[in-house]
Amino acid sequence: MSDQGEMMQNFQPTPGCPIPVRIFADSAVREEVEPWLRTGLVCGVTTNPTLLRRAGLQVSDIAEVARWAAGDGEREVCFQLWGDTAEQQYSNAMRIHELAPGALIKVPVTPAGVTVVSRLHAQGVQVLLTAVYAAKQAAIASALGVRYLAPYYNRMLAAGRDGAAEIGRMASMIPQDGRGPLILAASVKSGRQVVELLDVGVRVLTLPPAVIADLFTDQLTDKAVADFEADIQAAL
Numbered sequence: 001m002s003d004q005g006e007m008m009q010n011f012q013p014t015p016g017c018p019i020p021v022r023i024f025a026d027s028a029v030r031e032e033v034e035p036w037l038r039t040g041l042v043c044g045v046t047t048n049p050t051l052l053r054r055a056g057l058q059v060s061d062i063a064e065v066a067r068w069a070a071g072d073g074e075r076e077v078c079f080q081l082w083g084d085t086a087e088q089q090y091s092n093a094m095r096i097h098e099l100a101p102g103a104l105i106k107v108p109v110t111p112a113g114v115t116v117v118s119r120l121h122a123q124g125v126q127v128l129l130t131a132v133y134a135a136k137q138a139a140i141a142s143a144l145g146v147r148y149l150a151p152y153y154n155r156m157l158a159a160g161r162d163g164a165a166e167i168g169r170m171a172s173m174i175p176q177d178g179r180g181p182l183i184l185a186a187s188v189k190s191g192r193q194v195v196e197l198l199d200v201g202v203r204v205l206t207l208p209p210a211v212i213a214d215l216f217t218d219q220l221t222d223k224a225v226a227d228f229e230a231d232i233q234a235a236l
Contacts, residue, residue, distance in 0.1 A: 019178045021198065024076070024206035026186065028055040030068055032209040037071065044076035045069035046150075046186070046206040048106065048130075059095070066100035073102060078128050080106035086115040097125055104147060106130040109137050117144045128184060133161070135169035141181040142174050148204065152187035153197060164200050171201030191215045 025033045028047045036042045047065065052058070057065065062079055069077040079096045083089035089112055093105045105120055107113040108131045117127050121144075128148040129141045133156055141149035151170065156163035167183065174180045184204045185197045191214040194205060207215075 018176050018201070019182070019203050022204045023212065024078075024184070024204070025212065026051070026188075026206040026208050028052050028057055028065055029209075030065075034068065036209060036212050037069075037075070042075075042212070044078070046078040046106075046128075046184075048080045049082060059099075062096060062103075063099040066103050070102060076104060077102070078104045078106050080108075080130060081113075081116070083112075086112040089113060090116045090119055093120055093125070094123070097123070104128050106150070107146075109140055109149075114140065114144065117146060121145070129181070130186070132170075133159075133166075135166050135173065138170040138173050138181075138183075146181050148184040149181050150184045150186045150206070153185050153193060154187040154189045156187075164196050167197065167202060168200030176201055176203045191217065 022043045023041060024044045024046045025036050025042045026046050027033050028045075028051045033042075033045055037045075045065075052061070066077050066079075069075060077100065079100060081089045081093040081096060083092050089107070093107070093116060096103060096105060104126045106128045107117055107120070109129050113129075117129070120127055127144070127146040128150055129137075129144070129146045130150045132138070132141070132149050132151040138149060149170070151163070151167050153163045153167065156166060167185065170183055174183070176182060182204050183202050184206055185202045186206050188194060188197065188205055188207050188211055190211060194207070194211070194215065197205060
């Protein structure tokens with residue numbers, strides 16, 4: 001296990017203090033994600049049915065995605081269940097669990113999904129409650145004791161909702177110090193949106209690889225690095 005993985009596994013939150021910022025990569029494309037995994041910046045990978053389809057993958061590929069995404073087991077990997085009924089969802093969740101035993105299962109915040117959560121917990125499977133759009137849904141996540149809840153920030157904005165205010169209420173309802181469910185903000189489209197989310201108390205985000213790259217983008221940083229390189233070349 002890497003030093004980062006061991007640190008996060010052994011991390012004990014201080015009551016009343018927020019946890020360190022954690023970043024997941026939101027993609028199922030190995031070539032996009034692996035360069036960021038190698039940096040140590042990214043602590044896990046999130047997927048959903050749409051991302052699997054875009055990557056040209058099928059359910060049978062879940063085991064391979066989990067293998068490269070989890071590394072030596074120090075990173076968290078998330079896959080989303082599917083099905084019209086609670087029984088179908090539970091059956092498909094266990095199918096994912098068989099393919100990727102250490103993975104978190106993403107469960108939509110619906111009555112059928114909620115029925116599945118306690119059954120997954122009884123099997124020792126960690127849950128991420130997904131498709132969250134309203135602060136009131138955070139009460140469900142807390143009552144169920146899930147590991148994460150995932151509000152869709154940019155989709156909230158596109159629907160005309162004040163996403164920052166809504167997610168800020170979630171963070172107020174459930175302090176983000178590791179003692180309860182953590183908000184894992186999804187549907188994040190820029191570095192600017194990352195800052196907006198951190199400003200309202202979010203500590204965990206899942207970002208497309210392009211948005212991870214955007215965190216590094218700044219003209220002044222680029223100029224400073226270029227100037228330092230020019231100066232050391234002159235000194236050599």
